[in-house]
Amino acid sequence: MTQPFALPHFYLPYPARLNPHVDEARAHSTAWAHEMGMLEGSGIWDRTDLEAHDYGLLCAYTHPDCDGRALSLITDWYVWVFFFDDHFLEKYKRSQDRAAGKAHLDRLPRFMPLDATAPVPEPENPVEAGLADLWARTVPAMSTDWCARFAVATEHLLNASLWELSNINEGRIANPVEYIEMRRKVGGAPWSAGLVEYATAEVPAAVAGARPLRVLMETFADAVHLRNDLFSYQREVEDEGENSNGVLVLETFFGCTTQEAADTVNDILTSRLHQFEHTALTEVPALALEKGLAPEQTAAVAAYTKGLQDWQSGGHEWHLRSSRYMNEGAAAGSPWQGPTGLGVSAADIGALLASAAAERLRAYAHVPFQKVGPSLLPDVPMPFQVELSPHLDAARGRLTDWMHRMGLLAEGVWDEDRLAAYDLALCAAGLDPDATPEALDLSSAWLAWGTYGDDYYPLLFGHRRDLAAARVATARLSACMPLDGEPVPAPANGLERGLIDLWARTTAVPAAEQRRAMKDSVEAMTESRLWELSNHLQNRIPDPVDYLEMRRATFGSDLTLSLCRMGQGPAIPPEVYRSGPVRSMENAAVDYACLLNDVFSYQKEIEYEGEIHNAVLVVQHFFGVDYPTALGVVRDLLTRRMEQFQHVVAHELPVVRQDFGLSAEAGRALDAYVADLQNWLAGMLNWHRTVDRYKPGYLARRAHGFLPDRPPAPVLPVS
Numbered sequence: 146m147t148q149p150f151a152l153p154h155f156y157l158p159y160p161a162r163l164n165p166h167v168d169e170a171r172a173h174s175t176a177w178a179h180e181m182g183m184l185e186g187s188g189i190w191d192r193t194d195l196e197a198h199d200y201g202l203l204c205a206y207t208h209p210d211c212d213g214r215a216l217s218l219i220t221d222w223y224v225w226v227f228f229f230d231d232h233f234l235e236k237y238k239r240s241q242d243r244a245a246g247k248a249h250l251d252r253l254p255r256f257m258p259l260d261a262t263a264p265v266p267e268p269e270n271p272v273e274a275g276l277a278d279l280w281a282r283t284v285p286a287m288s289t290d291w292c293a294r295f296a297v298a299t300e301h302l303l304n305a306s307l308w309e310l311s312n313i314n315e316g317r318i319a320n321p322v323e324y325i326e327m328r329r330k331v332g333g334a335p336w337s338a339g340l341v342e343y344a345t346a347e348v349p350a351a352v353a354g355a356r357p358l359r360v361l362m363e364t365f366a367d368a369v370h371l372r373n374d375l376f377s378y379q380r381e382v383e384d385e386g387e388n389s390n391g392v393l394v395l396e397t398f399f400g401c402t403t404q405e406a407a408d409t410v411n412d413i414l415t416s417r418l419h420q421f422e423h424t425a426l427t428e429v430p431a432l433a434l435e436k437g438l439a440p441e442q443t444a445a446v447a448a449y450t451k452g453l454q455d456w457q458s459g460g461h462e463w464h465l466r467s468s469r470y471m472n473e474g475a476a477a478g479s480p481w482q483g484p485t486g487l488g489v490s491a492a493d494i495g496a497l498l499a500s501a502a503a504e505r506l507r508a509y510a511h512v513p514f515q516k517v518g519p520s521l522l523p524d525v526p527m528p529f530q531v532e533l534s535p536h537l538d539a540a541r542g543r544l545t546d547w548m549h550r551m552g553l554l555a556e557g558v559w560d561e562d563r564l565a566a567y568d569l570a571l572c573a574a575g576l577d578p579d580a581t582p583e584a585l586d587l588s589s590a591w592l593a594w595g596t597y598g599d600d601y602y603p604l605l606f607g608h609r610r611d612l613a614a615a616r617v618a619t620a621r622l623s624a625c626m627p628l629d630g631e632p633v634p635a636p637a638n639g640l641e642r643g644l645i646d647l648w649a650r651t652t653a654v655p656a657a658e659q660r661r662a663m664k665d666s667v668e669a670m671t672e673s674r675l676w677e678l679s680n681h682l683q684n685r686i687p688d689p690v691d692y693l694e695m696r697r698a699t700f701g702s703d704l705t706l707s708l709c710r711m712g713q714g715p716a717i718p719p720e721v722y723r724s725g726p727v728r729s730m731e732n733a734a735v736d737y738a739c740l741l742n743d744v745f746s747y748q749k750e751i752e753y754e755g756e757i758h759n760a761v762l763v764v765q766h767f768f769g770v771d772y773p774t775a776l777g778v779v780r781d782l783l784t785r786r787m788e789q790f791q792h793v794v795a796h797e798l799p800v801v802r803q804d805f806g807l808s809a810e811a812g813r814a815l816d817a818y819v820a821d822l823q824n825w826l827a828g829m830l831n832w833h834r835t836v837d838r839y840k841p842g843y844l845a846r847r848a849h850g851f852l853p854d855r856p857p858a859p860v861l862p863v864s
Contacts, residue, residue: 148379148471148473149378149379149382149383149403150378150392150403150404150407151404151407152375152376152407152471152472152473153375153407153408153411154411155372155411155414155415155461156414156415156418156419157418157457157458157461159454159455159457159458160458161206161209161455161458161459161461161462162206162209162210162455162458162459163205163206163209164204164205164206164208164209164210164211164216166205166212166213166216166217167201167202167205167216168201169213169216169217170201170204170205170213170216170217170219170220171199171201171202171220172201173217173220173221174195174200174201174217174220174221174224175192175195175196177221177224177278178190178195178221178224178228179192181225181271181274181275181278182270182271182274183195183224183228183271183275187232187271188235189228189231189232189235189271190228190231195224197467197468197469198227198467198468198469199463199466199467200220200223200224200227201220202463202466202467203220203223203459203460203463203467204216204219204220204223205220205459206458206459206460206462206463207337207455207456207459207460207463208340208341208344208452208455208456208459209455209459210344210345210455211344211345215343215344216344218279218282218283218343219340219343219344221275221278221279222279222283222340224275225272225275225276225279226302226333226336228271228272228275229272229303230306232270232271232272233246233249233306234385236249237249237306238306243307246306246307247307247804249272250303250304250306250307252266252269252273253272253273253276253299253300253303254296254300256268256273256276256277256280257276257280257296257299257300258280259289259292259293259296261281261284261285265277265280283295283343286343287342287343287347288347288350290350290353291339291342291343291347294339294353295336295339298333298335298336298338298339299336301330301335301336302330302331302332302333302335302336304330304725305327305330305331305725306331316388317388317792318388318393318394318397319388319389319394319789320394320398320782320785320786320788320789321394321395321398321782321785322693322732322736322782322785322786323729323732323733323789324389324391324394325367325690326729326732327389327725327729328366328367328370328389328391329363329366329367329370330725331389332366332369332370332373334362334365334366334367334369334370335362335363335366337365337366337369337456338362338365338366338453341449341452341453341456342449342452344452345445345448345449345451345452346444346445346446346448346449346452347445347449348445348446348449349438349442349445349446351436351438351442352432352433352436352438352446355432355436356428356672356676357424357428357429357431357432358429358432358446360420360421360424360428360691361421361424361425361429361449361450361453362453363690363694364417364418364420364421364424364691365421365453365456365457367413367414367417367690368414368417368418368421368457369456369457369460370391371391371410371411371413371414371417372414372460372461372464373460373464373470374390374391374392374410375391375392375407375410375411375414376464376470376471376472377390377469377470377471378390378392378393378403378407378471379470379471380469380470380471391410391413392406392407392410393406395409395410398781398782398785412767413689413690416688416689416690416767417688417690418457419508419688420688420690420691421453423685425450427679427683428679429446429450433446435616507766507769508685508686508687508688508766509683509684509685509686510766511684511686511757511762511766513684513751513755513756513757514751514752514753514755515751515752516752517747517748517751517752517772518748518752519748519841520744520745520746520747520748520749520839520841521747521772521773521776522744522745523744523776523777523780525741525744525780525783525784525830526783526784526787526788527787527826527827527830528787528791529823529824529826529827530827531575531824531827531828531830531831532575532578532824532827533571533574533575533578533831534573534574534575534577534578534579534580534585536574536580536581536582536585537570537571537574537585539582540570540573540574540582540585540586540589541568541570541571543586543589544564544569544570544586544589544590544593545561545564545565547586547590547593547646548564548593551639551642551643551646552638552639552642553593553594553597553639553640553642553643554639555639556601556638556639558597558600558601558604558605559597559600562847563847564593566836566837566838566843566847567593567596567836567837567838568832568835568836568837569589569592569593569596570585570589571831571832571835571836572589572592572828572829572832572836573585573588573589573592574589574828575824575827575828575829575831575832576588576705576821576824576825576828576829577712577821577824578824578828587647587650587651588708590643590646590647591647591651591704591708594640594643594644594647595670595701595704597639597640597643598640598670598671598674599674599699601640602615602674602677602678603677603678603681603754603756606618606678607678607681610681610682612675612678612679612682615674615675615678616675618640619671619672619674619675621634621637621641622640622641622644622667622668622671623664623668623671625641625644625645625648626644626648626652626663626664626667626668627648628657628660628661628664629657633645644667651663651708651711656715658719659707659710659711662707662710663704663707663711665703666701666703666704666706666707667704669698669703669704670698670699670700670701670703670704672698673695673698673699674699676695676698676699677699677758680757680758681757684757685757686757686762686763686766687757687758687763689763689764689767692758692760692763693736693739693760696736696739696743696758696760697732697735697736697739699758700735700738700739700742702735702738702739705735705825706731706735709818709821709822709825710722710818712817712821713814713815713817713818713821714814716810716811716813716814717811717814717815717818718805718807718811720805721801721805721807721811721815724801724804724805726793726797726798726800726801727798727801729789729793729797730790730793730794730797730798730819730822731822733786733787733789733790733793734786734790734822734825734826736782736783736786737783737786737787737790737826738825738826738829739760740760740779740782740783740786741783741829741830741833742829742833743759743760743761743779744760744761744776744779744780744783745833745839746759746838746839747759747761747762747772747776748839748841748844749838749839749844750762752844753844760779760782761775761776761779762775764778764779787826790822790826794819798815798819801815802815
């Protein structure tokens with residue numbers, strides 16, 4: 146069969162190595178699969194299928210340094226996960242039987258108890274039998290923290306199959322952002338990262354959830370999955386009718402040829418590997434110092450990082466050799482993998498090296514403060530009508546009074562003219578048109594405080610290139626949000642004074658769990674500013690995927706969602722908020738708002754502030770295109786995120802109601818939460834179109850800078 150595209154050159158600088166225990170693992174996994182009922186008689190595989198796939202070779206390449214016992218166990222895990230995938234395809238995807246597929250998935254977490262002595266159900270099929278056996282053999286060697294993380298990753302891997310099944314049922318192809326997010330779960334790379342810990346060293350619990358470790362796992366996941374999409378396109382799209390493939394997603398989004406989409410997927414893959422290296426070499430060492438990791442803990446993180454690198458190289462090598470994938474024209478032989486044969490010369494390798502270097506260096510080559518002219522404002526979709534609170538005019542005056550009382554207009558960052566031009570009360574009035582005067586004042590103050598902080602950090606710390614002082618300031622802000630009545634520091638500046646006041650007014654009633662979520666959301670916003678400052682110090686335009694995900698934090702999206710959730714009270718169970726469809730709906734809404742802001746703020750940020758964190762600029766540099774072309778890409782993505790929001794509301798939330806058996810009260814609360822998000826989207830667009838903050842005339846008159854003779858207030862050390 147003719148391949149649908151030529152495989153691209155792959156950036157892969159780490160050589161693949163083969164574990165010497167490969168034959169032992171092959172023999173063990175074949176016997177184990179037979180014992181679990183996965184071969185003859187299963188209706189899924191026979192022995193020749195298993196031998197052709199050669200998962201022993203996969204694991205020997207991806208885990209080159211572990212001993213034979215560990216390699217055999219890891220290989221069994223991979224036999225099980227691939228069998229699950231093919232079993233789910235044959236039993237549920239081909240028949241499109243979602244109800245039966247969900248019932249099958251609902252039983253599987255019962256075979257992964259955190260208490261190793263807890264009883265498990267009697268297995269009813271090879272998938273259950275394999276999981277029960279593997280869990281019992283794995284957990285004795287690992288900590289409870291690892292077991293909990295690995296169980297969650299396994300559940301995500303299994304449950305995301307329902308998302309794929311739903312998309313097949315609807316004939317729907319995901320948008321690029323949605324696809325990257327869901328592919329991490331259904332593709333299993335976070336799960337694979339857990340097995341890398343088993344084979345190398347367990348990541349210390351103190352840093353397992355920190356951004357640098359999360360980015361290592363996510364970049365590893367994205368690169369693994371995108372590479373697999375390139376090799377498996379023919380099998381998945383042309384043979385199985387799958388629509389969850391990155392090449393197909395970009396082919397559909399850009400309306401381009403399959404070859405062009407494949408080349409773009411490879412560009413994103415390369416960018417994710419560059420991000421992995423950047424994080425490993427810059428953010429991980431800083432994290433180890435910040436958290437005071439012991440030498441053995443630092444060594445464990447280093448071993449885990451190297452294990453992820455080994456997996457990348459080994460996984461690629463296996464794809465070149467496995468009968469499961471198309472791999473004609475690609476062969477091993479150099480760190481930068483690509484076609485071999487007649488006509489492939491040293492000049493080709495030289496060109497490839499130059500291309501990889503140019504792509505990496507392009508992220509650092511931006512010249513700030515370039516004149517770009519007024520922001521181009523394309524038509525954007527908005528299916529929801531804006532409504533404004535009748536209390537708006539009074540709220541404006543009360544917000545000005547509050548800003549003066551907190552000292553936020555006396556630090557040289559804002560004055561009354563700026564506050565009036567930004568009109569944050571208008572934004573709040575659109576976000577919550579039914580709010581009481583008191584609630585409107587509170588949301589106006591939160592918006593003003595967050596926007597002020599967004600201006601404060603680059604002006605105070607960015608111009609001084611003082612990341613250390615920014616870390617101290619961020620730690621002090623965290624101390625301003627006590628969870629259980631702890632004393633707060635005496636405020637050293639308006640930012641702290643404002644947060645102390647807002648925290649006390651917002652968290653007087655909510656339960657401890659809601660206070661914790663609220664604090665996490667504020668910290669996500671304030672800590673993301675350190676990421677922005679770090680990029681500024683390096684003059685580094687971020688990787689597109691990393692940017693879109695961090696943009697949610699820098700925009701304060703989690704804070705907005707927390708306030709919306711608090712408004713619904715306890716009627717909606719926490720597990721509903723954690724469900725995939727609700728998170729997908731929220732992320733789509735958040736991304737729309739973030740991208741909208743980037744479109745309107747382009748001139749303000751690029752020309753007047755020397756900013757590098759803007760989606761349009763990120764697209765310009767990643768694809769090497771001009772401003773109007775990049776704007777068109779961002780506008781298309783913004784449109785797709787709105788379409789996804791509407792899709793989830795119309796098609797996936799009804800399934801959530803059914804799956805969780807929501808009561809009438811909970812259903813009404815969920816409807817109200819959706820309405821809050823719709824108001825938020827309509828209100829955000831109305832605010833951006835109305836206020837002076839982004840308009841050329843105002844920017845020319847009041848571009849950001851310190852007010853004369855009033856430098857920002859100093860930052861005091863943590864007491």
